[in-house]
Amino acid sequence: MKHDDHLPDDAVAPDNPFVKHFSDPEAVSNYAEGPRRVVPGLEALHRMTAIxxxxxxxxxxxxxxxxxxxxxELQVLAQAHPGWTFVGVDPAAAMLRLAERTIGPDMARVDLIEGYIDDAPPGPFDAAVCLLTLHFLDAAERERTVGEIHRRLRPGAPFVAAHLSFPQGAERELWLDRHVAYPVAMGADPEQMRGAREAVATRLATFSPGQDEAILRAGGFPEVSLFFAAFAWRGWIANA
Structure with a gap:
């Protein structure tokens, strides 16, 4: 389940609105263009994650x-490293079907599971990745999820996380403006992006980079380093 800034009006429903959104056929069919337009340097983020x-x-x-x-990201990682195998977890079945089509012939090395972190195998895994996802979780659930990722990793294994993370004090409104100004500059509809700004401001759990790093450490990762910063997005490499 990834962030594409097109949350529908009924996404405030309590029965996991984000899964509902990412199960919508139109949202799924248009998904590929969303992250590339909204996240500056998305392709570079994927390549850096592989490195x-x-x-x-x-x-x-x-x-x-x-x-x-x-x-x-599974497509990029699989193509870059033919010897790796993967377990991909996501709660939206329609998005997993899209993943199968995106990954193509490399699906022979990928197991996809519909669910959340608790549905993932116990491991041990040699590495973990969570991109454009953790901002859907509040602080307590985010820390718990990070802890469950850590529990599934071998000692010293790397974990890459990237999501919305920007100053939450007096500068918050400016960073929200910057967040939507980029896709508008890339050709997105300004009115649509105004709605996206409101969705990010009110429906996602965003924290400052310092708070996000503290959550990663509280989840069990003592070594946390920032490697990616692009407007309102941040990415970290952490080691179990």
């Missing part, structure tokens, strides 16, 4: 990907 994991994992690494719907 960072490769620093510490064996040639036959087993990698856990949480929030695997769509399959974009």
């Amino acid at each position: 960072l994991l490769a620093e510490r994992v064996p040639a036959d690494a087993r990698v856990l990907v949480l929030g695997a719907g769509g399959g974009m």
Whole structure:
């Protein structure tokens, strides 16, 4: 389940509105263009993730990907490292079907599971990835999820996380403006992006980079380093 900034008006429903959104056929069919338009440097983020994991994992690494719907990062990781195998977890079945189509022939090395972190195998995994996903979780559930990822990793295994993370004080409104200004500059409809801004401001759990790093450490990762910053997005490499 990934962030594409097109949350419908009924996404405030309590029965997991984000899964509902990412189960919508139109949202799924248009998904591929969303992250590329909204996240500056998305392709570079995927490539850097592959490089960072490769620093510490064996040639036959087993990698856990949480929030695997769509399959974009799985495709890049699988193509970059033919010896790796993957378990991808996502709660939206429609997004997992899209992942299958995106990954294509490399699906022979990928197991996809419909669910959340608790539905992932116990491991141990050689690495884990969670991109454009953790901002859907509040602080307590985010820390718990990070802890469950950590519990499934071998000692010293790398974990890459990237999601919305920007100052939450007096600068918050400015960063929200910047967040939507980028896709508008890339050709997105300004009115649609105004709605997206409201969705991010009121429906997602966003924290400052410092708070996000503290959550990663509280989840069991003592070594946390920032490697990616692009407007309102941040990415970290952490080691179990």
